[in-house]
Amino acid sequence: MPNTVIEAAATLAAGRTTSTALVEEALARIADPAGEGSRAFMVVHHEAARATASAMDTLRKAGRAPSPYAGIPISVKDLYDEAGITSRSGSVVLKGSAPAKLDAPTVQRLRRAGFVVLGRTNMVEFAFSGLGVNPHYGTPKSPWDRATGRLPGGSSSGAGVAVADGMGFVGLGTDTGGSCRIPAALCGVVGWKPTARRVPITGILPLSPSLDSAGPLARSVADCALIDGFMAGEETPTPPAPPPMQSLTFGLPRGTYLTDGMDGHVAAAFEKALRKLALAGARIVEVDLPELTEIPQVTAAGGFPASEALAWHRRLIAEKADGYDPRILKRIRRGEGMSAADYVDLVNARARIIASVAPRTAPFDALICPTCPLIPPAIAEVEDEKEYNRINMLLLRNTSVGNFLDRCSISLPCNAPGEAPVGLMLTGAHGADQHLFAVSAAVEAVLAA
Numbered sequence: 001m002p003n004t005v006i007e008a009a010a011t012l013a014a015g016r017t018t019s020t021a022l023v024e025e026a027l028a029r030i031a032d033p034a035g036e037g038s039r040a041f042m043v044v045h046h047e048a049a050r051a052t053a054s055a056m057d058t059l060r061k062a063g064r065a066p067s068p069y070a071g072i073p074i075s076v077k078d079l080y081d082e083a084g085i086t087s088r089s090g091s092v093v094l095k096g097s098a099p100a101k102l103d104a105p106t107v108q109r110l111r112r113a114g115f116v117v118l119g120r121t122n123m124v125e126f127a128f129s130g131l132g133v134n135p136h137y138g139t140p141k142s143p144w145d146r147a148t149g150r151l152p153g154g155s156s157s158g159a160g161v162a163v164a165d166g167m168g169f170v171g172l173g174t175d176t177g178g179s180c181r182i183p184a185a186l187c188g189v190v191g192w193k194p195t196a197r198r199v200p201i202t203g204i205l206p207l208s209p210s211l212d213s214a215g216p217l218a219r220s221v222a223d224c225a226l227i228d229g230f231m232a233g234e235e236t237p238t239p240p241a242p243p244p245m246q247s248l249t250f251g252l253p254r255g256t257y258l259t260d261g262m263d264g265h266v267a268a269a270f271e272k273a274l275r276k277l278a279l280a281g282a283r284i285v286e287v288d289l290p291e292l293t294e295i296p297q298v299t300a301a302g303g304f305p306a307s308e309a310l311a312w313h314r315r316l317i318a319e320k321a322d323g324y325d326p327r328i329l330k331r332i333r334r335g336e337g338m339s340a341a342d343y344v345d346l347v348n349a350r351a352r353i354i355a356s357v358a359p360r361t362a363p364f365d366a367l368i369c370p371t372c373p374l375i376p377p378a379i380a381e382v383e384d385e386k387e388y389n390r391i392n393m394l395l396l397r398n399t400s401v402g403n404f405l406d407r408c409s410i411s412l413p414c415n416a417p418g419e420a421p422v423g424l425m426l427t428g429a430h431g432a433d434q435h436l437f438a439v440s441a442a443v444e445a446v447l448a449a
Contacts, residue, residue, distance in 0.1 A: 001025055005169045005223040006239065009068045012060065019053040019060070019071025019116065026073045026118055029167045037167060039138040040158040042078045042088065044119035049073065052116045059114075067236075069226070070114025074170040075162050078120040079127060080104045080214075081203035089205045090123040090155075092136050093316060093323040104203025106172065106214055106231040113230050118168050121158030125328045127174060127207045128309065130182045130395040131382055132157030135325050142186050142376040144421050150376035153183035153395065159217045160187035170227050171217045176207045176305060178371075178399025180215045181411035185371035185423025186395075190444075191217045192224040193402060193409045195431050199231045206312055208305040210347075211403045221412065221444045225437040240434065242442035246281035250426075251364035254286040257293055258398050262373040265415075269422035270370045273414040273447055280446045284368070289360060291353045295404050298349040302334035307343050310335030327388060354405055354430075361429065365439050369398055371411040371423030398425060408433040410440050414447055 002008040002017070011017045030037035030044055037044075056071035065071070076082065079089040081100035088094045103111065111117065122137050124130075132154035133139045140161040142150040152161050159171025160183025173180040175193040184191025192215040199214045206212055216227040222239035229237020252274075259267075278284055309332045321329060361367060372395050382388040402409035407430050414424035426443065428436030 001166070004220045005069060005072055005218065005226055006220070008072050008169060012071060013068060019056040020050070022071065023049050023053040023073045023116055023118070026166065026168050029165060030118070036140045036161050036165060039140040040122055040161040040165070040167060041075070042090070042120045042122050042137060042158070043085070045117060049116050049118050056114050056116065065114060067113040071116060072114075073116045073118045073168045074110065074172065074227075075118050075121045075159060075168045076107060076172045077156055077159055077174060078123050079174065079205035080107050080120075080172060082107060082117070082120070085120070087205050089127065090125045090134050090137065091324070093320040100203070102203065105200045107203070109230050109233060110227070121156070121162055121171055123157055123159075124155035125325045126205075126309070126313070126332075127155035127176060127179055128305065128328045128331050129392055130154050130178055130399075131388070131392050132160075132183060132186070133379070133382060133388075139379055141379070142421070143188060144376055149379045151186060151379055151382065153186035153372070153376070155179040156183050156191075156217060160184055160189060160191070163187070163189045163217045163219060169218065170223060172227075172231075173215060173217050174201075174204060174207075175213050175215055175399075175403065176211045177396045177403050180217055181371050181399045181409060181423065181425060182395050184217050184411040186376040186421055188413050188415070188421035189217055189219055190221055190224050190413070191215070191411045191423075192228055194228055194232070194433055195408045196403075196406055198431070198433060199228065206308070208308040210304040210308060213403070221410070221437060221440045224410070225441075228433070228437075240438040240441045242438055242445060244281070245277065245442055245446060248365045248439060248442065249283040249285060249363065250277070250366055250368040251287040251361055252284050252368055253289050253292065255288070258369045258401075259373065261394050262370065263375050265375050265420050266370050266373055266422050269415045269419070270424060273424050274368075276446055276449070277443065285364070287360060287364070287367075289357060291357050292401060294349070294353055295401065298346060298353070299404075301338050301342055303346065306331060306335035307338045307346075308335075327385065350404060357405060358429070366426040366428050366436060369425055371398060371425040373398065375420035375422065402427045406430050408436050410436060412440060412444055412447065
């Protein structure tokens with residue numbers, strides 16, 4: 001079976017497989033009782049997926065396929081609107097809510113290109129944690145060390161596990177503080193966060209509209225670029241052309257803010273990746289970004305997620321507080337301690353920090369750092385609330401910088417085969433999404449060599 005969207009498209013075009021075969025293979029993996037499908041998926045669209053695959057096969061035979069990628073199976077996170085489906089957002093408190101009348105624009109665009117939606121993937125309740133734990137519907141395990149049972153990362157936990165396990169080629173996720181990149185790092189796949197507002201978040205249940213972005217998890221940079229292009233409304237997205245490594249300069253943030261608490265496996269894999277990039281001709285230059293240490297200070301009261309989530313949830317909490325995961329409810333309720341003046345101060349502080357960081361990073365093609373300072377922790381570790389909070393903040397620390405600074409960012413696997421998954425994160429300038437895709441493709445090639 002092909003491994004990537006691009007490989008699948010070539011195989012379909014050559015007549016060596018069919019959409020029906022690709023979909024049936026994915027559905028079989030989801031249904032495998034020895035696998036993680038029952039925890040990775042909230043809903044599986046068995047009949048609709050099969051019918052769509054059959055239709056795409058018929059169109060392809062007639063030379064009428066809507067795009068080269070028609071018939072390729074994907075999944076969507078359980079907070080994207082799908083017509084006729086209730087978005088539960090990984091919670092039980094939205095059961096019985098009215099189903100969506102329309103697909104989210106991002107889902108519409110992918111369907112229009114002929115992609116087959118297999119179903120809806122599990123997630124952290126209301127997307128408010130980086131761990132991937134869901135007490136209501138189960139926690140899918142990271143592909144690494146399943147005997148122990150390790151965290152998949154969140155909040156797009158099901159998407160990360162589904163992509164890693166071949167349950168579809170792509171999983172649509174969302175990223176408010178790292179929710180595409182953290183599961184990508186902990187599951188050994190690629191996760192993309194676009195510049196916010198480049199991809200519409202209409203029809204996606206919000207966490208923090210100031211920070212929310214929608215992006216794919218996939219098994220290659222090129223696949224993420226293609227799916228992102230369709231999600232952003234491009235008619236014919238194309239894979240990025242990687243520039244010569246000798247032409248690239250990466251900024252390595254100086255200091256310990258992004259490395260405190262780093263696991264030895266992560267440190268070793270990251271250092272090895274830096275050496276490979278340098279040997280391939282890249283320039284890696286240390287850069288001072290003292291503004292990074294200001295971010296936890298200005299968000300200490302709860303930041304945008306707590307205040308904006310509370311605005312959406314407060315009426316629901318008044319009626320159904322007992323139905324929430326208590327750890328998620330506690331995080332939302334932090335917004336109760338923020339005043340309107342606190343929120344205005346936060347908006348102003350963010351604008352000031354963004355403006356201060358921009359000239360410092362302008363000389364670089366991307367900033368480079370580990371995606372997460374930890375390999376996947378054991379699920380049992382976070383049963384203790386203190387450890388839950390400590391590990392959650394560690395996993396979110398590095399990735400949340402890109403959201404706060406309103407930049408594009410990507411996580412690529414950088415561990416050796418058979419080792420614990422480690423993500424390498426590249427963060428580009430605001431709006432430099434296409435350039436970052438090209439840079440990331442070049443990095444991916446070097447790391448794979």
